Amino acid sequence: MEFLGLSLALFGAALAAALSGIGSAIGIGIAGGSAAGVMTEDPNKFGSCLILQALPGTQGIYGLLITFFVLNKLGLLGGAGAVALTWNQGLQIFASCMPIAIVGWISAIYQGKTSAASIMMISKKPEAMGKAIILPAMVETYAVLALLTSILMLMGVQVG
Amino acid sequence: MGVAKLKKAELYYHKSVHEEIAAALQETGVCQIIGDAEGGPASVEALRAESEAAVADVRYLMRTLTPHFNDPISSLDRTLGERPIVSMSDLSKLARETDLSSICTKVRGLEHAIGEGKLELSQARTNQALLESFRFLPYPLSAITEGTRTLTGVAGVVKADQLKTLQAALSEFSKDSELVLEPHDEKAQDIHLVLFLTRQRASEILEACVRKGLSVLDVPAEFKGTVEEERAKLATSIAALEDREASLLKDMENEAETWMPSVQKLSDYWNSLTERYTALGKSGETDRTLLTRFWVPAKDAETVQKKIEAISPNVAFFLSDPGADEEPPALLQNGKYVRPFNILTELYSPPKYRGIDPTPLLAPFFFLFFGMCLGDAGYAIVMLAAIWWLFRKYRRVPLGIRDFIVLFAFSAVSTFVYGIISGSFFGNFIDSFLPFLVPVKNALMLVDPMTNPMQVLGISLLLGVIHLMFGLLIAAYDNFRNGQAIDAIGANISWFLLIVGLCLMGVAMGGMVPPHFQCIVQAMAIIGAVIIFWYAGREKSGIFSKIISGFLALYGSTSYLGDILSYSRLLALGFGSAVIGMIINLLGGMAAAIPYVGWVVAVVVIVGGHLFSILINILGAFVHPLRLQYVEFFGKFYTGGGEPFTPLTLSEEFVSVKP
Numbered sequence: 001m002e003f004l005g006l007s008l009a010l011f012g013a014a015l016a017a018a019l020s021g022i023g024s025a026i027g028i029g030i031a032g033g034s035a036a037g038v039m040t041e042d043p044n045k046f047g048s049c050l051i052l053q054a055l056p057g058t059q060g061i062y063g064l065l066i067t068f069f070v071l072n073k074l075g076l077l078g079g080a081g082a083v084a085l086t087w088n089q090g091l092q093i094f095a096s097c098m099p100i101a102i103v104g105w106i107s108a109i110y111q112g113k114t115s116a117a118s119i120m121m122i123s124k125k126p127e128a129m130g131k132a133i134i135l136p137a138m139v140e141t142y143a144v145l146a147l148l149t150s151i152l153m154l155m156g157v158q159v160g
Numbered sequence: 161m162g163v164a165k166l167k168k169a170e171l172y173y174h175k176s177v178h179e180e181i182a183a184a185l186q187e188t189g190v191c192q193i194i195g196d197a198e199g200g201p202a203s204v205e206a207l208r209a210e211s212e213a214a215v216a217d218v219r220y221l222m223r224t225l226t227p228h229f230n231d232p233i234s235s236l237d238r239t240l241g242e243r244p245i246v247s248m249s250d251l252s253k254l255a256r257e258t259d260l261s262s263i264c265t266k267v268r269g270l271e272h273a274i275g276e277g278k279l280e281l282s283q284a285r286t287n288q289a290l291l292e293s294f295r296f297l298p299y300p301l302s303a304i305t306e307g308t309r310t311l312t313g314v315a316g317v318v319k320a321d322q323l324k325t326l327q328a329a330l331s332e333f334s335k336d337s338e339l340v341l342e343p344h345d346e347k348a349q350d351i352h353l354v355l356f357l358t359r360q361r362a363s364e365i366l367e368a369c370v371r372k373g374l375s376v377l378d379v380p381a382e383f384k385g386t387v388e389e390e391r392a393k394l395a396t397s398i399a400a401l402e403d404r405e406a407s408l409l410k411d412m413e414n415e416a417e418t419w420m421p422s423v424q425k426l427s428d429y430w431n432s433l434t435e436r437y438t439a440l441g442k443s444g445e446t447d448r449t450l451l452t453r454f455w456v457p458a459k460d461a462e463t464v465q466k467k468i469e470a471i472s473p474n475v476a477f478f479l480s481d482p483g484a485d486e487e488p489p490a491l492l493q494n495g496k497y498v499r500p501f502n503i504l505t506e507l508y509s510p511p512k513y514r515g516i517d518p519t520p521l522l523a524p525f526f527f528l529f530f531g532m533c534l535g536d537a538g539y540a541i542v543m544l545a546a547i548w549w550l551f552r553k554y555r556r557v558p559l560g561i562r563d564f565i566v567l568f569a570f571s572a573v574s575t576f577v578y579g580i581i582s583g584s585f586f587g588n589f590i591d592s593f594l595p596f597l598v599p600v601k602n603a604l605m606l607v608d609p610m611t612n613p614m615q616v617l618g619i620s621l622l623l624g625v626i627h628l629m630f631g632l633l634i635a636a637y638d639n640f641r642n643g644q645a646i647d648a649i650g651a652n653i654s655w656f657l658l659i660v661g662l663c664l665m666g667v668a669m670g671g672m673v674p675p676h677f678q679c680i681v682q683a684m685a686i687i688g689a690v691i692i693f694w695y696a697g698r699e700k701s702g703i704f705s706k707i708i709s710g711f712l713a714l715y716g717s718t719s720y721l722g723d724i725l726s727y728s729r730l731l732a733l734g735f736g737s738a739v740i741g742m743i744i745n746l747l748g749g750m751a752a753a754i755p756y757v758g759w760v761v762a763v764v765v766i767v768g769g770h771l772f773s774i775l776i777n778i779l780g781a782f783v784h785p786l787r788l789q790y791v792e793f794f795g796k797f798y799t800g801g802g803e804p805f806t807p808l809t810l811s812e813e814f815v816s817v818k819p
Contacts, residue, residue: 051779058780065736068743077746130507134790137783141726144784148617148732155613 005085006074012097013070016150020063020104020143027056027112034116038123048122048129052115055136059100059108062147066100069154083159096153103146111139162517164493165458166805168194168486171468172451172476175203180471181452182440183248186432187819188464189809191454192489193439200441201450208437214430217260221423224267228409229416238814241556244425247818248810251429258422267415274408281401284394287380291391293317293352296342301383301390304354312362314355315377320348322373329372336361352377424814431811439808455488455805488513491805498523500567503560508790509800516638518798522789525627529785531574532620535609535734536741538586539774540576543568556816571781581606582616582734586770587741592749609735616731624727625663627788628720631796632656638797650695652796654688659720661685689714723792729784737777744769 035049068077070093075083085093118132169191173181178201185191200208233242294301294315304313318326323341330337342352355374357365370376383390444451456464456479465477482488490510492502494517501523511517534540547569551557557565579585583605590597609616632652639648661684668678696713697706748766752758794800810817 054776054779055783058776061740061776062736065739065743068746069739072746077750130504130786133783134787137787138791140784141729141787144729144732145725147736148728151732151735152613152617 004087005090006082008087008090009070009074009085009093012094012101013067015101016063016070016097016104017060017067018063019101020108021060023105023108024057024060024063027059027108027110027115028053030109030112031056031115031119034119038119041123045122045126048126048132049119052119052122052132052136055115055133055140056108056111058140059104059111059143062100062143063104066097066147066150066154069151070097073154073157073159085159089157089159092157093154093159096150096157099146099149099153100143104143107139107143107146111136111143114139162493162520163511163513163515163802164491164805166455166482166488166491166513167458167461167479168482168488169454169456169461169464170451170476170478170480171454172449173468173472174474175201175445175448175450177472177474178204178440178443178450179207181468181475182436184467184471185439185452185454185464186436186808186810187248187817188460188467190460190807191456191464192805192807193442194453194455195442195444201443201445204437204440204443208434208441211430211433211437214255214260214426215434217264218423218427218430220264221260221267221419222427224271225412225416225420225423228412229420231420237554239558240550240554240561241558241816242554243556243812243814243816245816245818246425248429248432251425251815251817254422255426255429258426260426263415263419263423267412270408270412270415274405274412277401277405277408281398281405284398284401287383288391288394288398290377290379291383291387291394293342294354295387295391296352297340297354297387300386301379302385303356304379305381305383307359310359311356312359314357314362314366315352315379316355316369316374317350317352317377318374320344320351323351326369326372326374329368330355330365333357333361333365333368337365428811428813428815428817431813432817435808435811454808455482457491457493482513487803489805490515490517490802492517492519494519497570500563500570501526503564503567504786504789505800506804507786508794508798510802510804511798511800512802515802516634516798518634518794521630521634522793525623525630525793526785526789527570527574528623529730529788530571530781531576531578532730533733533781533784534571534575534737534777535578535582536584536586536737536777537576537579538584538589538741538770539737539777540572540579542770542774543572543575543778547572558812568778575781578734580604582609582738584738584741586766587738587743587745587773589741589745592745609731609738613731613735616734617728620727620730621724623730624724624788624792625659627727627793628723628796629656629660631793632659635797646695650691650698654691654695655717655720657684657688658692658717659688661688723795726792727788729788733777733780733784736780737773740773740777741770744773 031053035053038045038049071077073083073093074085114136118135122129122132171181185193299313303311304315307313327339330339336358338356340354340356342348344351353374355366355369366374366376385393440450440452442452461479465479468475468477490513492499492505492510494502498520501519504522504526505511505517505519547565550565581604583590583601585601590601607616607619632655636648636652636656639645639652661681664681665678665685668681692713693710696709700706700709744766747769748762751765752762754761
């Protein structure tokens with residue numbers, strides 16, 4: 001049971017990157033479908049479509065960020081050697097990863113749907129680009145809050 | 161500052177000079193014509209019809225020739241102002257010399273020929289594939305296409321698993337049929353075959369075969385010789401068709417090269433003219449005169465008047481202020497430091513003519529918030545260098561785009577400052593690779609989000625409170641200005657007192673302030689709450705509904721809590737870009753440990769990684785502060801809803817028109 005703490009922490013880190021990455025991939029996929037549809041009609045919209053398609057991609061980056069944060073905290077980067085963790089500490093780190101893992105995953109999907117709708121909007125009204133960017137960003141708020149929660153929780157966990 | 165004062169102009173002039181007048185108004189580019197285009201003067205109608213026909217021709221040519229045209233000016237260069245400079249008189253000369261309809265006829269002919277050629281070629285390729293399948297046939301194809309006196313041939317294909325049943329069915333007619341099969345092995349899926357039948361029973365047998373899975377293939381009647389002979393003939397004709405297609409495409413490219421530069425110029429010319437005549441069509445008329453009404457910024461009115469009066473003595477020009485019942489369009493007019501932020505207001509919705517222009521109010525906050533979200537001195541240097549290079553390379557960037565780029569230059573400045581005070585330079589590049597600079601970095605650091613995020617969170621939320629309270633005060637000012645003092649106090653000042661009071665109470669609880677101050681802030685909060693309570697219930701009848709709506713209004717304070725917490729994104733995004741930078745440096749450092757090629761990999765990882773990080777974080781640092789303006793800040797006082805000022809201008813998509 002010596003490594004249970006470390007394993008739990010790594011499990012959390014893996015979920016943070018994996019779930020939010022899955023969410024972003026789905027979200028970008030949904031938005032990409034709409035973008036391709038719009039671009040068959042008007043290839044000149046590539047630039048604005050790409051920006052809108054990229055918006056649900058940030059959750060994956062937030063997840064990755066938390067994963068690196070955890071790996072860094074555990075001393076697994078840079079060859080310093082892993083710190084010893086009790087299972088309790090491991091569970092704390094696992095819990096800290098959950099906000100971004102879960103919220104990142106689901107919010108990216110909904111952000112993708114909003115982005116897809118925004119892409120449809122600029123296909124009809126290219127001048128509404130500002131509004132089209134803001135609508136998906138409203139969804140992202142909750143991923144940002146989850147990221148913040150994960151960061152603050154991780155900072156609070158004492159290891160080593 | 162703010163929404164520009166407009167004048168309403170009424171211009172009466174003789175019909176003989178209507179072209180010159182309209183051209184002058186268009187060239188000034190500051191007149192928005194009023195009226196609708198229905199039932200305009202007949203003489204203008206004819207001109208407009210002519211220019212619209214030319215626009216249709218130009219559009220057709222652009223659409224058809226663009227795929228064949230290798231434009232020497234890239235569309236990015238064009239957008240950034242690298243367009244040929246021409247004058248309107250050059251353009252009208254070009255328009256007179258260019259016979260658009262004959263070019264159209266020629267291009268249409270070519271387009272048609274290319275289309276037909278494609279069709280023939282695809283037919284020929286289908287036939288080629290068909291012949292390929294029947295190479296096993298030892299007889300001339302005339303046996304199928306013509307037959308003999310007694311026999312007729314049918315080409316067909318059958319699925320491998322149905323071949324047995326087909327053969328069984330044919331065995332009943334063995335006297336009247338002969339089957340020639342394509343040589344095949346077990347893996348074959350489709351088997352081609354030729355069936356020879358006696359003429360008197362042909363249709364009967366064929367029907368039976370089709371029921372057993374035979375698909376009849378149509379062999380074109382022109383095939384008479386052996387399969388090999390026909391294949392050779394077909395190959396020659398395909399080669400000829402391909403040659404012809406290539407030469408037609410070449411012709412098309414030549415046409416594009418010859419005409420596209422002119423067509424692009426004419427596109428701007430005819431579009432300008434169509435705009436002009438559409439605007440002119442909004443005029444009123446008598447027998448000999450026209451009346452055009454338009455909005456013009458007060459500061460430009462005199463210039464326009466002089467320009468018009470120089471054209472003809474037979475004009476009358478009257479200026480008046482907009483009437484109280486009129487809603488003129490809104491033109492944002494701000495000084496050079498605020499003007500780049502106009503686009504942020506315009507993206508939301510321009511203000512009403514008599515409303516508040518929020519641009520100067522949001523500008524400092526957007527500037528600050530962008531800096532905090534990107535928050536890296538290194539990234540700021542990259543941004544500034546890119547912008548410097550862009551302005552060096554492109555000297556004629558159009559005004560709107562120039563403002564947008566300048567907005568990013570401003571944002572980069574605040575990013576640089578925040579990067580310095582938070583100690584972020586390409587993430588933790590200094591700590592990782594330039595250890596001798598660490599003391600300098602540390603000496604300049606005022607906040608440290610990495611080790612003390614609560615401090616930056618506190619700053620973020622405090623900025624949020626300031627931003628929101630500022631919004632409330634603007635709303636109060638706006639209400640006072642419109643004579644709604646009760647609303648200003650009940651809906652704005654009251655909340656200001658409550659929120660500020662509560663925040664200061666929080667500070668006071670920390671024990672950092674003297675006790676009498678605590679009394680004052682408590683009083684502030686209580687007065688605020690009482691006013692909110694009273695204001696919400698003031699129009700309700702009955703004590704009960706007054707109390708209920710009062711409490712409901714106070715419950716609305718939760719939305720302020722949400723608004724304030726929303727500013728925590730300033731910490732999260734700034735932190736995010738710093739950590740992404742750190743990860744990239746870490747990966748770069750790890751890559752550097754690879755023997756021999758390590759440093760190459762490290763450079764690629766660090767340069768590529770930071771470029772990616774800059775792009776993705778600029779997007780975030782633009783979108784999120786913008787959201788704070790639109791949702792949290794504007795929510796307090798601004799609804800927009802004005803009409804943007806859209807003056808009659810020359811179309812300058814492909815050329816810059818020289819005055």
